[in-house]
Amino acid sequence: MTEKMESRLSEAAMKGSVESLINLLQQDPLIIDKAIASCISQSPLHLSSLLGHLDFTTELLTRKPEFAAELDSEGSSPLHLAAAKGHLEIVKRLLQAAPEMGMVRNSDGRTPLHVAAMKGRVEVVAELVRVVPESTRIVTDLGETGLHLSVRHNRVEALRVLVEVMRRDGELVNWRDCDGNTILHIAVAKKQIEIINFLLTNGSVEVNALNRNGSTSLDILKQSPRDLRDSEIEDSLRHAGGLSAKDLHLITGEWVPTKGPQIAKRLSSHQKSSKKPIPKHKHTDWLGRKRSALMVVASLIATVAFQAGLTPPGGVWQDDYQLDSNGNPVDDPHTVGTAVLAYKDPIQYGAFMIFNTIAFLASLSIILLLVSGLPLKRRRWMWIQMVIMWISITAQVLTYFLALRNMSPSSAQSMLREVTEISVLTWLCLMLVVFIGNVVRMNLWILRKNENLIEADSSRASQTVQGALYAFPITEIFLELGRTVCAAMVTQLSVHIVASIELITEKNVENTAESKQNRNQRQGIGKNG
Structure with missing residues (x-):
């Protein structure tokens, strides 16, 4: 029954x-x-x-x-x-x-x-x-999250939902399975163009993450059988800063295949487990992209500055001119191979060489730091290099305007002055925007650090938490303050340089007028003779 x-x-x-x-x-x-x-x-x-x-x-x-x-x-x-x-x-x-x-x-x-x-x-x-929400942290026997499974089965919309939620949870989007593969590795291996483009434009995926075999997503693409989709995928990866493991090694100075995170598998349980912090990966995509960009820009500025130093405005003298035809010393002697501008206007030539040398040495300093192999992989070092790059670019801009000033005839000086003032003012406004942006980022960073510290220490005694809150950010605050001061110094330097350019221009106008007057006097003496 x-x-x-x-x-x-x-x-x-x-x-x-x-x-x-x-x-x-x-x-x-x-x-x-x-x-x-x-x-x-x-x-x-x-x-x-x-x-x-x-x-x-x-x-x-x-x-x-x-x-x-x-x-x-x-x-x-x-x-x-x-x-x-x-x-x-x-x-x-x-x-x-x-x-x-x-x-x-x-x-x-x-x-x-x-x-x-x-x-x-x-x-x-x-x-x-x-x-x-804790279920997003549970993995399969192969160390896969829901993100990995949605990518493996090409479920784009489910992936969008999970990425939107997990983006707030730090490193979950870049979680590695037991083979060290992120969801981007899997998407590239399966050549899922729509998912790849979504992940790259999402902004939080590490395009140069290494799996256990030491392969980036670009390496995975090159190792897979070729088809018509490869070109589009490669363009997308490179546009997002994708590098091969070999190129990444040249930038970071190390080649250590990253191991997948040790994930605690949560078996069937009727108790909700608390969130566990996810370890940060050593080589972040952000640092890789910044290093690559700094290397390219620094190399370009160094090349331009080197060429400008060898061929200053006005060129170099092609002959020696020390004595006249009668063997008497001439008024304006010069030596072959020396800069024409150095004889005609030593002040302008000195300013040109100073700014050009600053741009050249600053760029070489960045290149040297990037290829030195030193463990400069923290963000603070990257910001220091970026400040050096600001100085280099500013010096290059001023070198350009000085060269333009010496290449322009007297009739175009007034127009050139207006162009210089407008350009420098625009540059200062841009520097101000960068300065304000970094101040805002510093404040947000401090707030985020405090929030993370409160969450991490919530189980401790209140006295310990309060002590950590006030002690922890002090070092980082001083680092951020140093960046801010450097930016302010660059801006102030630009203001003084503008004033110097104006003084130099006025001096040259006076020299030009005096030279014309002297020539007229000599011509008058010649006629009287």
């Missing part, structure tokens, strides 16, 4: 007949308890959740909410089945009854979030993440 009743209960669950369920309960009020105690492969709640019978599921959960925690013969809960099929309302009911089941892995090592991500159940993924 009991087996027949259980069979009728299973049949009612498959049909979703609430009326049949009520009739069976009237005949045997313990039939649901007996179904739980029996060894059937799937309970009535599993069947109704799988088939999407909302009313039947709701009735069962109302009478026996603990039914939601039962597992079938494959270790799957009703939530696993409902999530796989995309039955959103049933998922909501099951989460209300037993939210802890969102953390449970089945015999395949997958949580309901993993299953929903694999199937592309976007709404279910969003609901699971909202109710059980």
Whole structure:
């Protein structure tokens, strides 16, 4: 009789007949308890959740909410089945009854979030993440998160939802599986162009992350069989700063394949575990892109400054001119190979060489630091190099205007002065924007550090937390203050340089007028003679 009743209960669950369920309960009020105690492969709640019978599921959960925690013969809960099929309302009911089941892995090592991500159940993924955000940190037996599974099964929309949520959680977007592969590695290996472009434009993915084999995403592309998509993928990766492991080695000075993070696998548990901090990867994509950009710009400025030093405005004398035809010393002697400007206007030539030398040496300093192999991989060193680059670029700009000044005839000096004033004013405004932006970033950085420190030390005594809050940021505040002072010094230097240019220009105008007057006097003396 009991087996027949259980069979009728299973049949009612498959049909979703609430009326049949009520009739069976009237005949045997313990039939649901007996179904739980029996060894059937799937309970009535599993069947109704799988088939999407909302009313039947709701009735069962109302009478026996603990039914939601039962597992079938494959270790799957009703939530696993409902999530796989995309039955959103049933998922909501099951989460209300037993939210802890969102953390449970089945015999395949997958949580309901993993299953929903694999199937592309976007709404279910969003609901699971909202109710059980800790489930985003649970991984499979292969160390894969929901992101990895959505990429492997090409579920773009599910990936978008997960990335949007995990972006707030630091390093989860760049989580590595047991082989050290990030989601970008997998997307490139499968040549999923839409996912690759989304990840690269998202802004938080590490394009040059290394897997256990020491391969970047660009290396993965080169190692895979070639097809028509390769060119587009390679262009996207390089546009985002993608490098091969070999090129990355030249920039960072090290070549150590990064190991995947040691992930604590959270097995089936009915207790919510607290968030664990995720270790930061040593070689961040941000630093790689900055090093690459600094190297290119520094090399370009050094090349231009070197060429300008050898060929100053006006060129060099092509002959020696010390004595006239009668053997008498001339008024304006010069030597072959020397700069014409150095004889005609020593002040302008001196200013030109000073600014050009500053640009040249500053650029060479950056190049030397980048290729030295020293462990300058912290962001503070990168900011110092960026300040040096500001100085180099500013000196290069001033060198340009001095060269332009000496190449322009007297009739164009007034127009040149206006162009110089407008250009320098624009440059100062740009420097001011950069200065303000860095001040804002410094303040946000300090606030973020304080928030992270409060969260990390929340379990400690209040006195310890307060002491850490006031002690920890002091060093970093001074570093940021140093950056701010450097930027202010560059700006102030530019102001003084503008004033110097104006004085030099006025001096040259006076010299030109005096030279004309002397020539006129000599011509008058010659005529009288």
